[in-house]
Amino acid sequence: GDSVTQMEGPVTLSEEAFLTINCTYTATGYPSLFWYVQYPGEGLQLLLKATKADDKGSNKGFEATYRKETTSFHLEKGSVQVSDSAVYFCALSDEGSGNTPLVFGKGTRLSVIA
Amino acid sequence: KAGVTQTPRYLIKTRGQQVTLSCSPISGHRSVSWYQQTPGQGLQFLFEYFSETQRNKGNFPGRFSGRQFSNSRSEMNVSTLELGDSALYLCASSIKAGGPSYEQYFGPGTRLTVT
Numbered sequence: 001g002d003s004v005t006q007m008e009g010p011v012t013l014s015e016e017a018f019l020t021i022n023c024t025y026t027a028t029g030y031p032s033l034f035w036y037v038q039y040p041g042e043g044l045q046l047l048l049k050a051t052k053a054d055d056k057g058s059n060k061g062f063e064a065t066y067r068k069e070t071t072s073f074h075l076e077k078g079s080v081q082v083s084d085s086a087v088y089f090c091a092l093s094d095e096g097s098g099n100t101p102l103v104f105g106k107g108t109r110l111s112v113i114a
Numbered sequence: 115k116a117g118v119t120q121t122p123r124y125l126i127k128t129r130g131q132q133v134t135l136s137c138s139p140i141s142g143h144r145s146v147s148w149y150q151q152t153p154g155q156g157l158q159f160l161f162e163y164f165s166e167t168q169r170n171k172g173n174f175p176g177r178f179s180g181r182q183f184s185n186s187r188s189e190m191n192v193s194t195l196e197l198g199d200s201a202l203y204l205c206a207s208s209i210k211a212g213g214p215s216y217e218q219y220f221g222p223g224t225r226l227t228v229t
Contacts, residue, residue, distance in 0.1 A: 034217075036220075041222075042222055042223075043118075043120075043204055043220040043221050043222045043223045044204065044206075044220040045220070046217055046218070046219065049217065089157065100162070100169075100170065101147060101159040101162055101170050101172065102147075102149075102157075102159065102206075102218060103159070104156060104157040105156075106156045107156060107157075
């Protein structure tokens with residue numbers, strides 16, 4: 001079945017550091033890819049998405065590029081802030097295989113210190 | 115536009131009891147999905163409803179059930195609660211089910227504790 005693997009956390013960075021959170025996927029169809037963020041005590045918020053190969057999703061300084069050849073969708077940000085501290089989830093939706101519900105990775109907790 | 119709302123936000127139940135959780139989607143959204151989030155298993159899909167019909171179902175026992183009403187509001191029910199059902203239950207809505215622009219918007223969740 002479809003699956004998402006993302007790097008284990010927690011990740012601790014200093015403010016203004018560069019962030020990369022790795023995400024790779026396995027899918028039978030041609031999935032859409034997403035990054036969601038969960039702040040403490042809250043539900044998930046859609047951060048960015050990409051629906052086809054080489055698409056780049058971006059939002060709030062975060063970026064991720066859909067790489068079909070490496071089945072990856074790594075999340076990056078050039079300069080993190082304390083307010084970026086949260087748990088980040090990579091996810092896919094594989095409508096091509098008839099499997100539209102989101103399949104999530106385990107999540108990566110990011111802590112940014114001033 | 116108001117977001118996805120879930121009630122109640124917190125719930126404490128005893129083993130063997132049953133519970134009903136409610137979700138009101140974003141206005142105009144016709145698809146509602148439910149997910150269970152636990153530290154051990156992460157986020158797992160429970161079921162999805164679209165226009166009052168269950169469209170997809172995850173790999174959960176029959177104790178977990180749901181329904182959707184004509185106004186798109188949804189409820190999920192868990193009967194004969196077990197300690198392992200303690201989790202954050204998240205509801206997500208989308209305009210339609212599937213499609214190239216499929217996006218789900220999540221509510222804040224209901225934290226269920228089973229003692």
